[in-house]
Amino acid sequence: MSARLALGLAALAAAAAAPLVAGQHLLTAFIVALHAAYMALAWNVAAGYAGQFSLGHSLFYGIGAYASTMLYLKLGLTPWAGMFAGAGLAGLVGVALALGVYRYNVRGIFFALVTLGAAEVAKGLADNWDWIKGPVGILLTMKSAPGEFFFLRREPYYYVALAMVVALILISLRLERSRLGQHFLAVREDEAAAEASGVDTQRAKTVAIGLSAALTAFAGSFYAQFYLYISPDTVLVFEPQLTMMLGTMVGGAGTALGPVLGSVLFSGLGEALRNLPFENTRPVVIGSKLVYAILLIVILIYLPGGLVTLGRRSRPA
Amino acid sequence: MVGLDVVLQALLSGLFMGSVYALIAIGFTLVFGVTDIVNFAHGHLVMAAMFVTYVLFKLAGLDPYLSLVVVLPLFFGIGALLYVLVIQRIVDAPHSAHMMVTLGVLLLLENLANLLFGGDLRGVTTRYTTSSLVVGPVAVPLARAGAAVVSLLAVGALAVFLRRTALGKAIRAAANNREGAALVGVDVPRVYLISFSLGTMAAALAGAVIVPFSLVSPFVGHEFILKAFVIAVLGGLGSVGGALAGGLLIGFVEALSSLYISASLGNAIVFAILIAVLLYRPWGIFGQAKV
Numbered sequence: 001m002s003a004r005l006a007l008g009l010a011a012l013a014a015a016a017a018a019p020l021v022a023g024q025h026l027l028t029a030f031i032v033a034l035h036a037a038y039m040a041l042a043w044n045v046a047a048g049y050a051g052q053f054s055l056g057h058s059l060f061y062g063i064g065a066y067a068s069t070m071l072y073l074k075l076g077l078t079p080w081a082g083m084f085a086g087a088g089l090a091g092l093v094g095v096a097l098a099l100g101v102y103r104y105n106v107r108g109i110f111f112a113l114v115t116l117g118a119a120e121v122a123k124g125l126a127d128n129w130d131w132i133k134g135p136v137g138i139l140l141t142m143k144s145a146p147g148e149f150f151f152l153r154r155e156p157y158y159y160v161a162l163a164m165v166v167a168l169i170l171i172s173l174r175l176e177r178s179r180l181g182q183h184f185l186a187v188r189e190d191e192a193a194a195e196a197s198g199v200d201t202q203r204a205k206t207v208a209i210g211l212s213a214a215l216t217a218f219a220g221s222f223y224a225q226f227y228l229y230i231s232p233d234t235v236l237v238f239e240p241q242l243t244m245m246l247g248t249m250v251g252g253a254g255t256a257l258g259p260v261l262g263s264v265l266f267s268g269l270g271e272a273l274r275n276l277p278f279e280n281t282r283p284v285v286i287g288s289k290l291v292y293a294i295l296l297i298v299i300l301i302y303l304p305g306g307l308v309t310l311g312r313r314s315r316p317a
Numbered sequence: 318m319v320g321l322d323v324v325l326q327a328l329l330s331g332l333f334m335g336s337v338y339a340l341i342a343i344g345f346t347l348v349f350g351v352t353d354i355v356n357f358a359h360g361h362l363v364m365a366a367m368f369v370t371y372v373l374f375k376l377a378g379l380d381p382y383l384s385l386v387v388v389l390p391l392f393f394g395i396g397a398l399l400y401v402l403v404i405q406r407i408v409d410a411p412h413s414a415h416m417m418v419t420l421g422v423l424l425l426l427e428n429l430a431n432l433l434f435g436g437d438l439r440g441v442t443t444r445y446t447t448s449s450l451v452v453g454p455v456a457v458p459l460a461r462a463g464a465a466v467v468s469l470l471a472v473g474a475l476a477v478f479l480r481r482t483a484l485g486k487a488i489r490a491a492a493n494n495r496e497g498a499a500l501v502g503v504d505v506p507r508v509y510l511i512s513f514s515l516g517t518m519a520a521a522l523a524g525a526v527i528v529p530f531s532l533v534s535p536f537v538g539h540e541f542i543l544k545a546f547v548i549a550v551l552g553g554l555g556s557v558g559g560a561l562a563g564g565l566l567i568g569f570v571e572a573l574s575s576l577y578i579s580a581s582l583g584n585a586i587v588f589a590i591l592i593a594v595l596l597y598r599p600w601g602i603f604g605q606a607k608v
Binding site: 106238 | 413588
């Protein structure tokens with residue numbers, strides 16, 4: 001245990017020191033990797049631990065992005081606070097969605113399709129909502145205002161992203177040991193058995209979705225502050241959902257480190273390749289995505305538990 | 318107020334596109350009904366067939382309908398290969414694995430197309446691309462009508478195949494009850510392979526016949542798979558007849574919503590219907606509850 005703690009602290013120290021040696025391009029790749037890792041960890045709470053395979057988490061990501069941005073633009077509320085408002089709103093929407101879905105006992109593939117549909121509905125509505133500028137999207141001005149979550153340099157964004165990932169790893173580890181986390185696992189492994197042994201499965205699933213939704217919204221707010229542009233076509237599409245799923249499933253769903261591992265491998269490396277010192281990096285970038293697709297298929301077939309199971313002895317299924 | 322002729326024109330275009338959507342969705346729902354696999358890559362197989370048809374037209378001057386001679390067997394083979402190399406290995410895995418692995422296939426096809434052709438939209442111009450036949454108040458675009466006729470013929474042929482032939486009956490038996498079918502001598506692995514290949518071929522047929530009037534890019538598959546989801550669910554997952562009705566319904570809804578409201582709002586309505594159906598009638602609007 002203490003060896004793991006020492007290893008964790010060493011990794012944290014290395015991550016904290018990274019901006020000292022990394023250039024701006026590499027730092028961008030690190031930020032992208034950390035952001036992806038955070039999103040994956042947030043999705044993992046519902047999909048990995050509780051087995052609720054949502055395909056609609058872009059909805060919560062979009063709520064986070066739009067909530068902090070609109071609160072800032074319309075009310076002048078600093079996004080540092082706005083992101084918590086976004087998380088609260090996303091959590092409520094998540095709970096409402098879960099209550100509706102579970103009331104009708106929608107499960108498995110049907111649950112995945114309902115959540116996917118919910119995200120599509122949200123995108124259609126956002127495209128037609130003039131108050132949030134519809135499909136045109138919202139541009140934020142680049143400036144230095146640390147109190148309002150605007151920085152000119154990459155380093156502050158890097159440390160914010162790192163802090164978010166570390167916090168969510170700690171939350172995940174804590175969840176694993178909590179009663180709530182045990183209920184999540186029980187629901188995932190065998191819902192009927194969990195119900196029979198006294199677990200309130202409806203409640204566990206609803207909390208899982210609500211918590212996961214709220215956590216995901218923070219990532220949306222971060223996206224808005226880092227890229228300074230949001231639109232239905234960037235935050236309410238399938239792309240963020242895909243990022244979450246790839247990292248989690250490749251690294252290992254239902255673990256606290258798997259989503260980080262998978263995200264760094266997939267999103268971070270992809271972003272790093274984009275900034276290679278060549279004239280034409282396009283074939284490299286697309287070629288690497290092609291390799292990733294093949295890797296994804298191979299890993300999921302031969303290592304269904306993800307990369308984190310590589311070191312472990314194989315357990316009977 | 319929109320004139321009656323415009324509405325008729327929209328309904329006609331809804332009928333044509335709906336027929337093509339139905340064929341795409343039937344390929345998807347056949348695969349799901351038999352193998353229990355939700356194939357996220359299905360729309361990208363449509364895209365892949367569009368590119369093959371495009372290349373055959375550009376390089377060999379082959380008309381998209383003539384190119385079916387190449388495209389159909391090719392994609393039956395691609396389906397079989399995909400099944401043997403990938404799908405077969407995850408048939409017994411949970412649904413989440415099905416979704417992730419077929420998403421992997423989707424990404425594979427998308428990035429392969431992007432590497433080979435780039436991200437721009439491309440199209441071909443055949444002699445009949447812009448031709449239309451004026452019938453009373455409406456103009457019938459020939460290329461779209463042709464695609465619809467071929468799609469409906471294929472749907473009919475598939476229905477007859479599933480009802481009348483021994484292999485078709487074996488497929489339906491395996492879809493109904495895998496163990497039971499195996500017990501009475503159905504070669505289930507072979508049936509799975511053939512169903513997946515047939516589903517892939519249906520996607521390819523739809524892709525080829527829309528090439529004369531549609532633009533293709535590596536990313537068009539997303540739209541097709543979303544349509545296939547909605548249609549298959551509306552019709553009841555696994556139901557061929559339901560998918561035909563669902564396809565036509567979505568074709569009409571799409572055509573009329575682009576007439577009266579924006580296309581993106583129409584899309585939101587379609588997905589709201591999807592959610593309502595999944596909650597209230599998960600066996601589909603046209604299907605029957607299975608006991």
